[in-house]
Amino acid sequence: MKISTLFYTFRQGFVNIFRNKWYSLASVATISACLFLFGLFYAIVANFQNMVKTAEEGVSVTVFFHSEADSCASHEENEIPTDERLDEIGQQIGARMEVSDVRFISDDEAWATFGPDYFGENYAEGFPENPLEGENTYEVYLSDVSMQDALVTWLESMPEVRKVNYSELTATTLSGVNLLIAYVSIGIIVILLAVSIFLISNTVAIGISVRKEEINIMKYIGATDFFVRAPFVLEGILIGVMGAGIPLLLIYSLYNYALGYVIERFAMLSSFLKFLTVDEIFRFLTPVSLFLGVGIGFLGSISTVRKHLNV
Amino acid sequence: MTRNKEFLRRKREQMIEEKGIIVLDNVSKSYSTGAPALNGISLNIKRGEFVFIVGDSGSGKSTLIKLLLRELTATSGSVYVMGSDMAKLKHRQIPKYRRNLGVVFQDFRLLKDRNVYENVAFAQRIIETPVVEIRRNVPAILATVGLAGKYKAKTKQLSGGEQQRVALARALVNNPSILLADEPTGNLDPKNSWEIMKLLEEINEGGTTVVVVTHNREIVNSMQKRVVTMKKGVIISDEEKGGYIDED
Numbered sequence: 001m002k003i004s005t006l007f008y009t010f011r012q013g014f015v016n017i018f019r020n021k022w023y024s025l026a027s028v029a030t031i032s033a034c035l036f037l038f039g040l041f042y043a044i045v046a047n048f049q050n051m052v053k054t055a056e057e058g059v060s061v062t063v064f065f066h067s068e069a070d071s072c073a074s075h076e077e078n079e080i081p082t083d084e085r086l087d088e089i090g091q092q093i094g095a096r097m098e099v100s101d102v103r104f105i106s107d108d109e110a111w112a113t114f115g116p117d118y119f120g121e122n123y124a125e126g127f128p129e130n131p132l133e134g135e136n137t138y139e140v141y142l143s144d145v146s147m148q149d150a151l152v153t154w155l156e157s158m159p160e161v162r163k164v165n166y167s168e169l170t171a172t173t174l175s176g177v178n179l180l181i182a183y184v185s186i187g188i189i190v191i192l193l194a195v196s197i198f199l200i201s202n203t204v205a206i207g208i209s210v211r212k213e214e215i216n217i218m219k220y221i222g223a224t225d226f227f228v229r230a231p232f233v234l235e236g237i238l239i240g241v242m243g244a245g246i247p248l249l250l251i252y253s254l255y256n257y258a259l260g261y262v263i264e265r266f267a268m269l270s271s272f273l274k275f276l277t278v279d280e281i282f283r284f285l286t287p288v289s290l291f292l293g294v295g296i297g298f299l300g301s302i303s304t305v306r307k308h309l310n311v
Numbered sequence: 312m313t314r315n316k317e318f319l320r321r322k323r324e325q326m327i328e329e330k331g332i333i334v335l336d337n338v339s340k341s342y343s344t345g346a347p348a349l350n351g352i353s354l355n356i357k358r359g360e361f362v363f364i365v366g367d368s369g370s371g372k373s374t375l376i377k378l379l380l381r382e383l384t385a386t387s388g389s390v391y392v393m394g395s396d397m398a399k400l401k402h403r404q405i406p407k408y409r410r411n412l413g414v415v416f417q418d419f420r421l422l423k424d425r426n427v428y429e430n431v432a433f434a435q436r437i438i439e440t441p442v443v444e445i446r447r448n449v450p451a452i453l454a455t456v457g458l459a460g461k462y463k464a465k466t467k468q469l470s471g472g473e474q475q476r477v478a479l480a481r482a483l484v485n486n487p488s489i490l491l492a493d494e495p496t497g498n499l500d501p502k503n504s505w506e507i508m509k510l511l512e513e514i515n516e517g518g519t520t521v522v523v524v525t526h527n528r529e530i531v532n533s534m535q536k537r538v539v540t541m542k543k544g545v546i547i548s549d550e551e552k553g554g555y556i557d558e559d
Contacts, residue, residue, distance in 0.1 A: 221409065
C-alpha cells in the first residue's frame with residue numbers, strides 16, 4: 001500500500017466520523033451505554049469480592065499437637081513432635097496452595113494472649129508456671145476457604161496432630177457468598193451482553209442504510225474490498241475508543257464521589273468494609289473497556305461493510 | 312510467471328481483434344422467479360464502436376449491463392469483456408477489471424457528501440495514482456466536461472446535467488477502454504441530454520468504446536449509430552446506423 005493511500009485511509013476514517021455525525025453519535029452512545037453498565041457492575045462486584053476475600057483471609061485454622069502436658073492418656077511412639085518436626089510440619093503447611101499464611105504460636109505466646117483474656121491483667125498470679133507449656137500451635141490462614149475441608153482432613157491425618165480447630169459455618173457461608181457472586185456475575189454479564197448485541201446490531205443496521213449507496217459506488221468504480229473497508233474499520237475503532245473513554249471518565253468521577261461519600265457518611269461501615277481504590281478498579285477496567293470498545297467498533301464496522309462488498 | 316502473463320495478454324488482445332472488445336455468446340440469465348431476463352443472446356462489439364442498446368422495461372438491458380459490470384454472472388453461455396471470461400473472474404479480480412470500465416448511471420451515483428474534485432479524484436485514488444498526478448488529471452478532465460470552475464462545489468449544489476458531467480469525468484479520468492452508460496440522459500432535460508451525448512461522442516472519437524443504454528428515441532434516431540434493440544430478453548434487431556424501433 002502506498003503512503004498516500006495510507007494517509008487517505010486515515011483521513012477518511014476521521015472525516016467519516018464527522019460526515020456521518022448522527023450515526024457516529026448513536027454508535028458512541030450505544031457502546032458507552034453498554035460499557036458504562038459493564039464498568040458499574042464490575043466496580044460493585046469487585047468490591048464485593050474484595051470484601052469476601054478480606055473476610056476469607058481472617059478465617060484461620062488452629063492446629064494443636066500432642067505434648068507431654070496434654071490430657072491424652074498415652075502417646076504412641078513419635079506422636080509428640082520434636083522442634084525439628086514442628087518446623088518441618090510448618091513448612092509443609094505453608095507449601096499448600098490454599099494456605100496464604102501460617103504462623104507458629106509458641107506455648108509462651110499462647111499463654112500471653114490467652115491469660116489476660118480469661119484472667120485479666122493479673123493473669124500470672126496463681127500460675128507460677130505456664131499452664132500451656134508444650135502447647136505449641138500453628139495458626140493457618142486460607143487463601144481459599146472452600147478448600148478448608150481438604151486442609152483439615154490432611155492435618156488430621158498427621159499422627160502428631162491432636163486437634164484442629166476450625167469454623168465450618170464461616171467457611172461454608174463465605175464459600176456460598178463467593179458462589180452467589182459468581183452466579184450473579186455470570187447472569188448479569190449474559191444480560192449485558194444480550195442487551196449490547198441488540199443495541200449494537202440496531203446501530204449497525206442504521207449504519208448499513210447510511211453506507212449502502214456509498215459502498216456500492218466505490219465497488220462500481222473498482223475499489224478493492226480493502227480500500228472500501230479500511231476507512232470504515234478505522235472509523236469503527238475510533239468510535240469504539242470514544243465509546244470506551246466516555247464511560248471510563250464517568251465511572252472514574254462517579255466512583256471517586258461515591259467512595260468519598262460512603263467513607264464520610266458511614267465512617268463506622270468503612271472501618272470493617274474495605275473498599276477498593278479507584279486505581280485498583282481502573283487497573284482492570286481501563287484495558288478491558290478499551291478492548292471491548294475497540295472490539296465492538298471493529299466488528300460492527302466490519303459487519304456493516306461486508307454485507308455490501310459483493311457488488 | 313511474467314512470460315505466462317504476457318502470453319495471456321497477447322491471447323486477450325488477439326481475441327479482442329478477432330471477435331471484439333465485448334463478446335456475448337448465446338447468453339442466458341435467469342433469476343429464481345419469472346421468465347429469463349436474457350434468453351440466448353449473442354452480441355459482438357468491436358473496439359472503438361459506439362452502440363446504443365434500446366428496448367422497453369423488462370427487455371433485459373439492465374441485466375446486460377450488470378453482466379458487463381460483473382455484478383451478475385450468466386446462467387449459461389459466455390461473456391468476454393476485453394478478452395477476459397467473466398465467468399472465470401474471481402471476486403478479488405473484479406476491482407481491477409472494473410478499473411478498465413467507465414460507468415455512468417441514470418441517477419449519477421455520486422458521493423453526495425464530497426465535492427466535485429473529490430468525486431473525480433476518488434476514481435484515481437483507488438488505483439493509487441500519485442497525488443501529484445491526481446492534482447494534474449482531475450482539473451484536466453473537469454475542463455473536458457465543462458466543469459473547470461465548479462471543482463469545489465458540493466454535488467447537491469449542481470444541476471442534473473452538471474452532476475452527470477461529474478459522473479462522466481469520474482468515469483473517464485482513468486482512461487477506460489469501455490464506457491458503459493446506463494440511461495445517462497434519463498434524468499436530464501433535452502438540452503442537457505444533448506450535451507451529454509455530444510460529450511459521449513467526443514469520448515468515442517478519442518478511441519473509447521461507448522455502450523449507451525437508453526430510452527431516448529430522439530437521440531437514438533438523430534445520432535445514426537449502431538442500435539441493438541432488445542425485447543423480452545432477446546435481441547430483435549441489430550443495425551449499423553439504426554433507429555429506434557417502435558413496439559407497435
